[in-house]
Structures are given as structure tokens and as C-alpha cells.
Amino acid sequence: MTITLGERTARSKAALVTLDERFGLVARGDEYVERLYDGGRWLEGPVYSPAWRCLLFSDIPNDRVLRWDEVSGQVSVFRQPAGYANGHTLDGQGRLISCEQGNRRVTRTEFDGSITVLASRLNGRRLNSPNDVVVGRDGSIWFTDPPYGITSNYEGHAAEQEIDGCHVYRLAPDGSLTVVADDFNRPNGLALSLDETELYVVDTPERHIRRFSVKDDGQLVGGEVFAPCEAGMFDGIRLDASGRVWAATHEGVHCFDPDGTLLGKLLFPDVVSNLCFGGPKRNRLFVTATTSVYSWLLTTDGAPPPYQTHTK
Numbered sequence: 001m002t003i004t005l006g007e008r009t010a011r012s013k014a015a016l017v018t019l020d021e022r023f024g025l026v027a028r029g030d031e032y033v034e035r036l037y038d039g040g041r042w043l044e045g046p047v048y049s050p051a052w053r054c055l056l057f058s059d060i061p062n063d064r065v066l067r068w069d070e071v072s073g074q075v076s077v078f079r080q081p082a083g084y085a086n087g088h089t090l091d092g093q094g095r096l097i098s099c100e101q102g103n104r105r106v107t108r109t110e111f112d113g114s115i116t117v118l119a120s121r122l123n124g125r126r127l128n129s130p131n132d133v134v135v136g137r138d139g140s141i142w143f144t145d146p147p148y149g150i151t152s153n154y155e156g157h158a159a160e161q162e163i164d165g166c167h168v169y170r171l172a173p174d175g176s177l178t179v180v181a182d183d184f185n186r187p188n189g190l191a192l193s194l195d196e197t198e199l200y201v202v203d204t205p206e207r208h209i210r211r212f213s214v215k216d217d218g219q220l221v222g223g224e225v226f227a228p229c230e231a232g233m234f235d236g237i238r239l240d241a242s243g244r245v246w247a248a249t250h251e252g253v254h255c256f257d258p259d260g261t262l263l264g265k266l267l268f269p270d271v272v273s274n275l276c277f278g279g280p281k282r283n284r285l286f287v288t289a290t291t292s293v294y295s296w297l298l299t300t301d302g303a304p305p306p307y308q309t310h311t312k
Contacts, residue, residue: 010034010035011033011035013031013032015252015266015267016266016267017265018263018264019262019263020257020261022257025299026240026263026264026299027264027266027298027299028299029296029297029298030296033266033268033295034294035293036075036286036292036293036295037068037293038291038292038293040059040288040291040293041059041062042059042060042155042273042290042291043057043059043273043292044058044060044087044273044274045057045058045085045086045088045098045132045236046088046274046275046278046287047096047278048276048277048284048286049090050094050280051094053069053070053071054067054068054070055067055070055276055286056078056088057088057286057288057293060084060085060086060101060155061154063080063081064078064079064080065079065082065085065088065098066078068293083100083107084100084102084129084149084155084156085098085099086100086129086130086149087130087131087132087143087236088133089133090135090306091108091306092135092137092306095110096108096109097133097141099132099143101130101131101149101150102129102156103120104120104130104149104156105118105119105127105130106120106130106133106143118141118171118175119143119169119177122177125163126162127145127163128145128161128166129145129146129147129148129149129150129155130143130144130145131143131145131148132274133190134190134191134192136196136306137196139173140171140172141171142169142170142171142199143168143169143171144167144169144184144187144189144190145168145187146166146204147161147166165184166186166187167187168182168184168190168199168220172218180218181201181223183223184203185203185204185205186206187204188204189201189234189236189248189274191238191239191303192214193239194241196214197214198211198213199214200212200245204233207234209227209229209234209245209247209256210224210225210226226245226256227245227256227260229247229254230262231249231252231254233249233250234248235249235274236248236273236274238275238302239302240300240301240302240303241300241304244256244263244300245258246275248272248273248275248288249272250271252265252268253266253268253272253275253285268287270289270291270292271289272288273288273289274288275287277303278302281301282301282305283299283301283302284297284298285298285302
């Protein structure tokens, strides 16, 4: 099944707001943004695969993962049903790691297309509904677990919460699952710093991003507020190659310096849910915003993914 827009892309003037002169270092790219797709219900979890030259993203209420082909510009269904998948990333071998809200689990798609369940329970109790995920260079998998997929049938299956609280988890390379942060309201987007000594985590209803120090054993300490949200709430976050934090908000994408300064914004007509860097040089910002997927070519690269920095 192939889904088209009628035209390959639709372009509009990039609505940039510069708040700090340092934003000019990254915002000298295209003067326009491209709308790659407009046919979703609530789009989320974009991840770029260089091997497949495509962008995968979730259409959660429609229970499907869609695939935008970089060569043809066409969008097709990658997987349906998809367990009401939300966030995705790639591991050190380039395999797809997915948070399935409806199935209440984190999975890996193998090279042959089969699915391996990586985490679904803590001490015998089902997870809430894994939301977003990142992978470390050592193969560890970090994910958040708010209850959005079990509060109703809209983004999953209405069900009772079996675990007290909404936590941040680390799945170690040996398969052991531990809670690394248990003082969140609704943990959401997350990202590791370039040297992986820090972890940024969004607490959506609290309207801020927190920053933790990562100990050698994978435990977290600290957790001070890194940045508040001045436009609704934060959702997904990603880092660029200079350690700047790019965050999805209700008005668009906000760019923060590592010192916490809000440098600038890229505004959109729709509520933005998530983002990722991709393209051959990782300098194309892909943004999911309500029903649409947009892209913007800019003058910075995304942080190197684990499949380019993986150590055995």
C-alpha cells in the first residue's frame, strides 16, 4: 500500500525565531520547510535509517508505522497492526528498537523482519506503555514508561496500571531491567549526551526537561531542571553534534544550548510531537507534527547514532 500527497512535497517559509545569536550557527540552512506527508491522525516517533534510506514514523491511533522513502518521496505502510507503536530508535547494528504502547513492551525488529521482545514486565508486572527510547554505545536501552497507552483505547488498550508510578528504565546489555528514575509524573522524550555521561528526560505535564548524571553502573544521580517549556509542553527531544538539545513543543521545535539557554525556535502550524536528525549527513531535521511530517535542512548535524559509534 502506497500513500501519496499528490505532490512529492509542499514547501513553506521557515518560521524561525532567533533569541540568541548562537542560533545563527545552526539556522543558516534552507529558508523553507518541506511537508513530506499529511495524512496521519497523531504522528510520533520518527527514526531515520541510512541503510534503508527512509524515515519510519508512528501513526499511533491508526495503529501503524509508516515509511517515507528518501529516493521516491512516497509513503507506504511499514507495519500494521504495530502494537500502537510510539517511539523508535536504532541499535548499534542498525536494527529497529520500538516502544509498543498497546502491547506494553519494547521490541527489536531483526534483519529478517521477525520481532524480539526485549522488555515487557518488571518483577512479573506488565509495564505501563513504553513511550520513547534511546540506545547507548554499550548496547544499553533506556526508555520511558508513562500510561498514555492504557488510559483509553485511543492510543492503545484501556487497562489497569500494574506498576506503581511512571518510571525511566535501563535495559542492560545482559537483559536485566532496572528502574533508574522513579520520581516522574509522566516521563516522555529522552536523550543521552554526546559522551553519554548525562541523560536528558522530559516530564511532559511538569513542562520541563531534567538532566541526570549517568554513573558507570548505569544508575542516575541528580535530575535538576535543565529547561522549562514556555509553549505548552515538551514531548520528544534529540541532540545535535554540538550537544544542543532540540525539543518538540506545542508551537514547534525549540533549540537549547548545553548551558540551558533557549537559542531559537522553528515554528509550525501544528503541535509538534517528536523529531530526529537524518539524511546522508544527518543534517536534515525530520519533525512529526500532529497529522504531518516535515523536514528542514540546516547547518548542523545530528549527534552520531550508536550504529556509527558502537564499540564491541
